[in-house]
Amino acid sequence: MAHWFHKNPLKATAPVSFNYYGVAGSPAANKICNDLRTTRARLLDMFTDITCTPEVMKNATDAYFSLLQCFIVSPDGSTQDNKMRFIQNFRWTDTLQGNTPSAQQDMVFELVSMAFNVALWYTKFASRLAGKENITEPEAKDVHRSLKVAAGIFMNLKEMHIPRLITPAEKGRDLEPRVMDTYIIQCQAEAQEDLYIPALLFSKWRKYLQLKQHFYMAYAYCYHGQTLLAGDKCGEAIRSLQEAEKCYARAESLCKEYRQTKGPGTTAKPSEQLFFIKLGGLIKNTLEKCQRENGFIYFHKVPAEPPTLELKASYGLAEPVPFELPPLREQCTPEVYATFDLTKGAKNDKAKPKDEEVKPMKEPDLKPQKDTGCSIS
DSSP, X not given: OGGGOOOOOOOOBOOOOOOOTTTBOSHHXXXXXXXXXXXXXXXXXXXXXTTOOHHHHHHHHHHHHHHHGGGTSOTTSSSSOOTTXXXXXXXXXXXXXXXXXXXXXXXXXXXXXXXXXXXXXXXHHHHHHHTOTTOOHHHHXXXXXXXXXXXXXXXXXXXXXXXXXXXXXXXXXXXXXXXXXXXXXHHHHHHHSOOOTTOOOSHHHHHHHHHHHHHHHHHHHHHHHHHHHHTTOHHHHHHHHHHHHHHHHHHHHHHHHHHHSOOSSOOOOGGGSHHHHHHHHHHHHHHHHHHHHIIIIIOOOOOSSOOOOOOOOXXXXXXXOOOOOOOOOTTOOHHHHTTBOGGGOOOOSTTSOTTOOOOOOOOOOOOOOOOOSOOOO
C-alpha cells in the first residue's frame, strides 16, 4: 500500500552551530550549547535513517526539545520571554515551496519547524510500514497509531506554539493555518479514511485528497447498497450503487489528473492498487445483481436522489494522540541561565541571506512491495 499514500517531502534546514562565544559564560552554559548542537544533528539524522523506530524517534526528539526549551521557557516560570529566545537565526524550507527557506530569529520557530518534521516522519513511517507485503496486526496498529501521533503533533503546534511566533507564516507556508489544518485532516483521514472533504488545498496535494475522497465515497455507497439490498430495499440499493459507480468513475479520472499534475512529494499510484481495481468490479457486479432482482422480484422504484450516508464516526478511532513537550533538562537551572550574558555579543548565522537555498534532505528511495489487496482501516 506504499503507493496509496501521497507524502510531501521533509523540511530541510541550514546547519546551526549554537556557538555563543562570550555569551555562554560558564562551562555549564557551554555544555548546553554543545549538547544542543549534537542532539539537533542526531535528530536530523533520524529523519532519514531507515532503521529508526517510533521509540528511537521519541528519544531523539525529547533529547533535543528538553534542551531547546532552556532558551524558550523563562527559568522563573513566568510568561516573560527567555532572554536567549531571539539569539539565533534559523532557516527551514517548506514542504510545498521548494528549497528556498523561511527564516526567523526565534527559538520557537525552530521548535515548531523541527516538531513539524517529526510529525512528517511519523506519516512516512506509517506509509513505509503499510507498504510491507505481509503486514501483521501489531504492525497495522502501529500504522494507525503513528498517523494519530502525527495528527496530535500538528494539532499541538497549531494551537499552542505557532500563535507564539512574532512573525506570522506567509500564505502557502507550512505553518499557515490552512496548511496545518490539511495535514491534521490528512493524518486523521488516513487513520480512519472518511474525513477528506474539508482538506482541499494545493494543486497536486488537492488532487490526491479529492481522489481518495471519491474512492471512499464509492466504497461507502457500494456497501450501503449491499446493506439496503439485504433489507429488501432494492430500489434504494440500486440508487446507492449508481452513486458508487459515479464516485468510482470520478476517482479514476482524478487518478489520471493527479499523476499528470506537477508538485512536491511522492506520487502515489492508487489506481494500480489491487483493492482499488477490485472495488470497481464489486460495484459493477452488485449493481447488476440488484437490477436483476428488482426486475423479477421487487419491482421497486429507483429514487432520484442517492441515500444519505452517515459520515461522522462516533467511535473516535482517529482521535489525535495528544502531544506534550518533554520537561526541561536538569542541567537547565536558573544558576546556569544567569551565566548567559547577551551584552558580550555572539557569532551566529544572522548574516546569512534569507533567500539562500537549503540543501534538501535525502530521503530513502523505498520501492513498494507487492500489493496484496489488503487495506489498513
